[in-house]
Amino acid sequence: MDWLVSHVEDPDPTPEELAAGGTGGSTATPMDVSGEEEDFTADQATAQSLKCDDCGKLLRNPAAAEFHAVKSGHQNFSESTDAIAPLTEEEKKARLADIQARLVAKREQKRLAEIEENKSREKVRRTTGKEMTEIKEKQKEKEMQKAFLEKKREKEDDKRAKDKIRAQIEADKKDRARQAEERKLISKGLSTTQAGGPSASEPAAAQPAAPARSYNETRLQIRLPDGTAVTETFQADDSLEKVYAFLKSKSADNPPPVPYKLLQTFPRKLLDGPSERAKSLKELGLVPSAALVAQ
Numbered sequence: 570m571d572w573l574v575s576h577v578e579d580p581d582p583t584p585e586e587l588a589a590g591g592t593g594g595s596t597a598t599p600m601d602v603s604g605e606e607e608d609f610t611a612d613q614a615t616a617q618s619l620k621c622d623d624c625g626k627l628l629r630n631p632a633a634a635e636f637h638a639v640k641s642g643h644q645n646f647s648e649s650t651d652a653i654a655p656l657t658e659e660e661k662k663a664r665l666a667d668i669q670a671r672l673v674a675k676r677e678q679k680r681l682a683e684i685e686e687n688k689s690r691e692k693v694r695r696t697t698g699k700e701m702t703e704i705k706e707k708q709k710e711k712e713m714q715k716a717f718l719e720k721k722r723e724k725e726d727d728k729r730a731k732d733k734i735r736a737q738i739e740a741d742k743k744d745r746a747r748q749a750e751e752r753k754l755i756s757k758g759l760s761t762t763q764a765g766g767p768s769a770s771e772p773a774a775a776q777p778a779a780p781a782r783s784y785n786e787t788r789l790q791i792r793l794p795d796g797t798a799v800t801e802t803f804q805a806d807d808s809l810e811k812v813y814a815f816l817k818s819k820s821a822d823n824p825p826p827v828p829y830k831l832l833q834t835f836p837r838k839l840l841d842g843p844s845e846r847a848k849s850l851k852e853l854g855l856v857p858s859a860a861l862v863a864q
Contacts, residue, residue, distance in 0.1 A: 788801075
């Protein structure tokens, strides 16, 4: 009890300090010190205690000095003639009560510190969880925005492609209509310039007429009864009889049971008979190109 009271101001030893203190070579421990005074011989009368030269604290015996060195790290000690007076029963009880109160205060302080530490950890955990949730939400929002923009871009690309196809179809329609109109005018012996030229009421200088286009050749595509097609170039002045002669030469190896008759697809017209065969391809409107069917 005397040792506990005398060391009440010392900090609590760590397990490492206690282990180090236990191997110092001394068999005595702080609890071995009793409250009874030791009997000193005449040779020991001059040394009543040990004194720590670093802090000035009086220590009862070498064991107490060794324990103090372990706890405080002080290394300088000397003998002292000052005797450490024993405590009375009242002082011992008061010191014990004080020690117990300090222990209770330390435990309470430790408990409150643990509570605050747990609160801090929980706060950090919640803050981290909130931040992670916000990050995930932002990432999800970015992915949705990216998918929306990608979908929008695909729709725009599809629209541009469809518009391009529609424009190409319209251009093809106009080109085919123009070609059909040219063939129709040529079949009537007119040029496209004459058909689309300025009216008689307009001044001649306003829209000068372009020279009529002249074709010396024509390209004929003839579809045979078996589904095959042959293409040949003729002179514009060649007669239709020459085309019949060409068909006859193409089928010399396998002549048809009935001689071919040529049919104009557009406008639909049968090109047969002596008068038709004697006409030139230009007169028949088969210049600069035409499609015929052999039947």
